[in-house]
Amino acid sequence: MYKFIRFFLFLFNPELAHHISMKGLKFACFCGLLKNKIPSSPTTVMGLTFPNRVGLAAGLDKNAEYIIPLSKLGFGFIEVGTVTPKSQPGNNKPRSFRLINEEGIINRFGFNNVGIDQFIKNIKKAKFNGVLGINIGKNFDTPINKAVEDYLICFRKAYRYAGYIAINISSPNTKNLRNLQSNKYLEILLKALKSEQKILHKKFKKLVPFVVKVSPDNSNKQLDSIAKLLLKYKVDGVIATNTTTDRKGITSSRYSGEEGGLSGAPLNKKSTNVIKYLNKILKGKIPIIGVGGIMTAEDGVEKIKNGASLIQIYSGLIYKGHRLVNELCKATW
Ligand SMILES: Cc1cc2nc3c(=O)[nH]c(=O)nc-3n(C[C@H](O)[C@H](O)[C@H](O)COP(=O)(O)O)c2cc1C
Structure with a gap:
């Protein structure tokens, strides 16, 4: 069935296909056509109980507009965003490209979103x-040395409504954002977020874990220093990984020269290597959410074997449809 849907959707450019599929999903949900048939197999990570290990990665529902329809696909958790303090249009179009033969996607959206206030209204309505994971970032025009303020604004506003909060410092599409992974900036950011978490924990009598999303393009040395800080500030989890700027393995593709982050099958090995390396140094002290190029049940199992407690998909959903969620749940019970 998804083969036909995919054939139809791939007639349109990726961004338009995305809007058509989300509207279609919402309509199907409204008509009662979506039934989550995946039996629950609960697992507890970061103090939260997940009905299964398979989540939706950030970026597909940037404005938290399709939470309920997406949840009907059987996901154990949904991550929405990235959201920034103010709304912003993102980069010029076209900004998303399908590499069909390679089962990859290159995107350079640049955090197009409605801003945190409207975003929270959408969550309340759902x-x-x-x-629910809420993935937060900074506005494109906030200087990097003021980025902490943007994260704190979103963190405070999202706290009450989040199962966990994901700190996105690894998108390649916002200038200098990845610099926040360097020792100098990361220490300041983690310190501020940890102390804010303590304040909000007291205020709302609810501890909302926060996780840091890292890039697959870090060297082992960079991962060492990131891990050191994650342990120092007792960060609750780490998401590995975001998209890559590496074009190895896709050089013959028509779109390989497009700027942006590459996801899907070509990212798989790279992200698994990061999970494996982080697992070695974190020694189970901080849970890892594995994401990047999961296109089959075996890919999901591989991420778990290499140290991920939970997994997420984005590109796999586009190429394989929601059947993949079901297969991953069964394979990772
Ligand atoms: C079109 C697109 C938009 C994305 N937007 C975001 C985003 O806003 N925030 C984020 O943290 N990750 C974003 N990502 C990265 C995904 O969450 C995920 O980390 C990455 O795509 C690797 O997973 P995959 O290979 O299963 O797609 C985006 C990915 C794609 C393909």
Whole structure:
């Protein structure tokens, strides 16, 4: 069935296909056509109970507009965003490209989103009672040395409504954002977020874990220093990984020269290597959410074997459809 849907959707450019599929999903949900048939197999990570290990990665529902329809696809958790303090249009179009033969996607959206206030209104409207991750970032025009303020604004506003909060410092599409992974900036950011978490924990009598999303393009040395800080500030989790700027393996593709982050099958090995390396140094002290190029059930199992407690998909959903969620859940019970 998804083969036909995919054939139809791939007639359109990726961004338009995305809007058509989201509207279609919402309509199908409204008509009662979506039934989550995946039996629950609960697992507890970061103090949260997940009905299964398979989540939706950030970026697909940037404005938290499709939480309920997406949850009906069987995901154990949904991560929405990246959201920034103010709304922003993102980069010029076209900004998303399908590498069909390689089962990859290159995107350079640049955090197009409605801003945190409208985003929270959307979450409230959804009345979702599953695990919701809220992925936060900085506005494109906020200087990097003021980025902490942007994260704190979103962190405070998202706290009450989040199962967990993901700190996105690894998108390649916002200038200098990845510099926040360097020792100098990361220490300041983690310190500020940890102390804010303590304040909000007291205020709302609810501890919302926060996780840091890292890039697959860090060297082992960079991962060492990131891990050191994650341990020092007792960060609750790490998401490995975001998209890559590496074009190895896709050089013959028509779109390989496009700027942006590459996801899907060509990212798989690279992201698994990061998970494996982080697992070696974190020694189970901080849970890892594995994401990057999961296109089959075996890919998901591989991420778990290499140290991920939970997994997420984005590109796999586009290429394989929601059947993949079901297959991953079964394979990772
Ligand atoms: C079109 C697109 C938009 C994305 N937007 C975001 C985003 O806003 N924030 C984020 O943290 N990651 C974003 N990502 C990265 C994904 O969450 C994920 O980390 C990455 O795509 C690797 O997973 P995959 O190979 O399963 O797609 C985006 C990915 C794609 C393909």
